[in-house]
Amino acid sequence: MEITSTIDGDLVRLNVTGSIDASTSPNVEQAVSVALAGGKRRLIFDMRQVNYISSAGLRAILLAAKQAKAGGGGVAVFGLQPDVEEVFTISGFGKIVPIAASDAEAREKLGA
Amino acid sequence: MTTLTLADEIVVLMLDDGAGQINPGCASIAGIAIAGGILMELALRGNIDTDLKSLFVVNQTPTGDALLDECLKEIAAEPERHPSTWWIEQLATRYDDLDRRILARLVSAGILREEERKFLWVFSRRAYPPVSGREEREAKARLMSILFSDEVPNPRDTLLLSLADSTDILTAILSAEERDKAAVRIEEVVALEEIGRSVGKVALDIRTAMAMAMAAYH
Numbered sequence: 667m668e669i670t671s672t673i674d675g676d677l678v679r680l681n682v683t684g685s686i687d688a689s690t691s692p693n694v695e696q697a698v699s700v701a702l703a704g705g706k707r708r709l710i711f712d713m714r715q716v717n718y719i720s721s722a723g724l725r726a727i728l729l730a731a732k733q734a735k736a737g738g739g740g741v742a743v744f745g746l747q748p749d750v751e752e753v754f755t756i757s758g759f760g761k762i763v764p765i766a767a768s769d770a771e772a773r774e775k776l777g778a
Numbered sequence: 779m780t781t782l783t784l785a786d787e788i789v790v791l792m793l794d795d796g797a798g799q800i801n802p803g804c805a806s807i808a809g810i811a812i813a814g815g816i817l818m819e820l821a822l823r824g825n826i827d828t829d830l831k832s833l834f835v836v837n838q839t840p841t842g843d844a845l846l847d848e849c850l851k852e853i854a855a856e857p858e859r860h861p862s863t864w865w866i867e868q869l870a871t872r873y874d875d876l877d878r879r880i881l882a883r884l885v886s887a888g889i890l891r892e893e894e895r896k897f898l899w900v901f902s903r904r905a906y907p908p909v910s911g912r913e914e915r916e917a918k919a920r921l922m923s924i925l926f927s928d929e930v931p932n933p934r935d936t937l938l939l940s941l942a943d944s945t946d947i948l949t950a951i952l953s954a955e956e957r958d959k960a961a962v963r964i965e966e967v968v969a970l971e972e973i974g975r976s977v978g979k980v981a982l983d984i985r986t987a988m989a990m991a992m993a994a995y996h
Binding site: 687688689718719720721722724725728729731732735736752753756757758759761762 | 824827933
């Protein structure tokens with residue numbers, strides 16, 4: 667898995683490639699910590715290149731949402747592939763983390 | 779201070795403090811809840827992971843907790859992958875003394891005390907009343923906090939709520955009015971974690987089978 671971040675004003679976009687699972691979720695947590703420590707409150711996960719997510723991966727995004735919300739911000743995701751979208755749907759993740767079809771929609775959902 | 783595992787916490791919550799035993803309303807699914815708690819703890823510690831199809835080991839490093847490590851070893855030794863519902867049933871069936879083992883470790887940790895009590899003046903049975911009840915109060919406070927706030931729940935509390943919901947403990951903790959108020963939130967939080975959903979499914983299957991058996995008997 668690879669993760670890169672792009673800063674855009676008050677927002678950080680995390681571009682993730684590959685699988686988010688128990689072995690790679692610490693990288694997600696690290697990237698989120700760095701983003702939030704830098705004073706950013708809103709995070710967008712670009713999931714277009716994510717082909718698999720396990721429970722540990724979902725947990726990492728849940729923790730990101732918890733941390734961002736505690737700081738008065740939030741997290742949104744966009745570009746879910748069908749298999750990943752199924753995981754988000756079954757877990758009802760959309761009720762906690764806004765799911766968008768595009769970057770623009772994700773920004774809108776976060777009020778950015 | 780002893781850090782309780784989710785399996786420990788669900789036993790503390792299932793205990794009828796006065797009787798010092800697992801509440802009869804939870805007894806039929808206590809093993810399922812404890813097995814689920816063990817798997818959840820292994821997941822939170824990064825030893826196992828799950829997806830919509832299966833549960834699998836990702837790190838065989840022992841946790842240092844004898845019960846968790848025994849179960850981890852068994853999962854690691856299984857050549858085929860199985861869904862978490864299979865493992866919940868497997869562990870609950872294989873280890874039919876899970877409740878006694880958890881009670882014994884809670885006694886060792888000074889959270890419960892073990893007593894011999896008489897009933898019908900002749901028979902004796904073991905009872906496990908809480909020493910201070912602090913652990914139960916803290917677990918209940920965490921559950922109430924998830925239910926009645928709009929905060930994003932942390933994974934450990936999410937999983938504890940799943941266990942509490944599966945074992946029907948929430949009906950004892952919450953008033954009818956509170957249950958109605960929290961119903962949507964319970965449903966949302968319980969859905970978040972795959973192992974939590976699986977414990978709920980196995981518990982429901984058992985309750986349904988028991989209800990059908992009772993109906994057939996009457």
